[in-house]
Amino acid sequence: MPLADLRAITLRQWVLAIVAGSLIACAVVTTIWTVRHAAAIRKLSRGVGDTVFFDAAGRPWFRLDDQRRDVPFDQISTYFKDAVIAVEDHRFYLHPGIDPVALGRALVNNVRSDGMQGGSTITQQLARTLFLSNTRTYGRKVKEATLAVMLEALLTKREILQLYMNRVYLSGGVYGVESMSQKMFGRPASGLTLAEAALIAGIIRAPASYSPWSHLDAARSRSFVVLRRMREEGKITAEQEQVARQARIRLGPPPAITSARHGYAKEFLRQQFRNVYGGDNPPDWKVQTTFVPEIQDLAESAVRDGLRRLGIKGLQAALVAMDPQTGDLLAMVGGSDFATTSFNRAVRSHRQPGSAFKPFVYAVALEQGLSPVSKVGGLKEVSIAAPQGVWIPNDEQTGDQNELTLREAFLESSNAAAVLLQQRVGSSSVLRLARDLGVEDQTDVPSLALGSGLVTP
Numbered sequence: 001m002p003l004a005d006l007r008a009i010t011l012r013q014w015v016l017a018i019v020a021g022s023l024i025a026c027a028v029v030t031t032i033w034t035v036r037h038a039a040a041i042r043k044l045s046r047g048v049g050d051t052v053f054f055d056a057a058g059r060p061w062f063r064l065d066d067q068r069r070d071v072p073f074d075q076i077s078t079y080f081k082d083a084v085i086a087v088e089d090h091r092f093y094l095h096p097g098i099d100p101v102a103l104g105r106a107l108v109n110n111v112r113s114d115g116m117q118g119g120s121t122i123t124q125q126l127a128r129t130l131f132l133s134n135t136r137t138y139g140r141k142v143k144e145a146t147l148a149v150m151l152e153a154l155l156t157k158r159e160i161l162q163l164y165m166n167r168v169y170l171s172g173g174v175y176g177v178e179s180m181s182q183k184m185f186g187r188p189a190s191g192l193t194l195a196e197a198a199l200i201a202g203i204i205r206a207p208a209s210y211s212p213w214s215h216l217d218a219a220r221s222r223s224f225v226v227l228r229r230m231r232e233e234g235k236i237t238a239e240q241e242q243v244a245r246q247a248r249i250r251l252g253p254p255p256a257i258t259s260a261r262h263g264y265a266k267e268f269l270r271q272q273f274r275n276v277y278g279g280d281n282p283p284d285w286k287v288q289t290t291f292v293p294e295i296q297d298l299a300e301s302a303v304r305d306g307l308r309r310l311g312i313k314g315l316q317a318a319l320v321a322m323d324p325q326t327g328d329l330l331a332m333v334g335g336s337d338f339a340t341t342s343f344n345r346a347v348r349s350h351r352q353p354g355s356a357f358k359p360f361v362y363a364v365a366l367e368q369g370l371s372p373v374s375k376v377g378g379l380k381e382v383s384i385a386a387p388q389g390v391w392i393p394n395d396e397q398t399g400d401q402n403e404l405t406l407r408e409a410f411l412e413s414s415n416a417a418a419v420l421l422q423q424r425v426g427s428s429s430v431l432r433l434a435r436d437l438g439v440e441d442q443t444d445v446p447s448l449a450l451g452s453g454l455v456t457p
Helices: 003-044 078-088 100-113 122-131 138-154 157-167 177-185 194-203 216-232 238-246 263-277 293-310 354-367 406-412 415-425 427-436 446-450
Strands: 052-054 060-063 286-288 319-322 329-333 375-377 384-386 389-391 403-405
Touching: 003 122, 003 138, 052 263, 078 122, 078 157, 078 194, 078 216, 122 138, 122 157, 138 157, 157 177, 177 194, 194 216, 194 238, 216 238, 263 329, 293 319, 293 329, 354 406, 354 415, 354 427, 354 446, 375 406, 375 415, 403 406, 406 415, 415 427, 415 446, 427 446
Parallel strands: 052 286
Antiparallel strands: 052 060, 319 329, 375 403, 384 389
């Protein structure tokens, strides 16, 4: 066989191998993506409900998500259900997650206008809300359609509608019909009138443009469109439509900005919960915490007042209050003001603990048989060989004393005594005890006893 033919065959084999490898890789990635999202959708079948956090005394304290309040399907007004389906997806009960008619119409309009129209069903909107961003790309639309079909396959139509009406964004930082009904009209979603249901349903298309608190006229005009669609779908009569159009709508005040009170503690607890159970609300879970709101108030006041007295602009502080008998967290403050800076320094800022680390060294000494009256000598001569030279711990409090008991050394917070004790009991024992008590990733250096490592409060 000519050499040129052999080279052609070899090249063809390489191309085929690369193509086959790429297809296999794509199949593996697609399979992993599908399985992961299928598992997430399965969890949604648990239903909806508010996950409530309770304080140490067993009193309701706050919700997992302050911006929405989940309610079961039968606690949502029939008017609202009919309004949403009529204006957003009137073939909802007929399609498998994707509406071929709406999709075809959107494709034709996209070709004509060189844009990207939606044609999204309620199920597709739910898929986007739960799993995707709002980026308008064809790749996102493909994922959205795939997830919509998966939602339809794994959930019932009732479950999809229930999730959608509890998760849909409705302007003003409010999610879900129950929260919106409470904030707009001061009553639950089950009590919405036809005019009120149409007003809320109309917001879904463009929450910023149809927010009733800032664009009431536009929101009312949009609600008339909703009422017309409901009549066309046979859900209401012409007389009901006319009465609803003439109804007076009285709105409550705009939603207030979420209070910063207890913000650091609440967000810490929410994140701990999500790390274990995920971000979706399991139905009606009760989470018992060890926090005491009254102590939390005092802790926040202490940090705020202390920083004010210092008078240094931009200075921050953190505070953690614990029960020394149980280790329970009682309060946590991560900065001067949660509304101004939500970064939680109590959990995420690493600083040297300094002399607060010395008890670990003394505890190991007691473990190894020393007593509070055991003596540590040679305080004036202590020197440690280090790569940069000889290190002599600075110690101003021990004066001219060359020997102290453990009790005296601990009371005076003697640096020299702590360093000598570390040498005597062994750094590995100190690191082991610290690790067992939750203080991890400390460096094995002679200055360990003086708290030269990094920890969070």
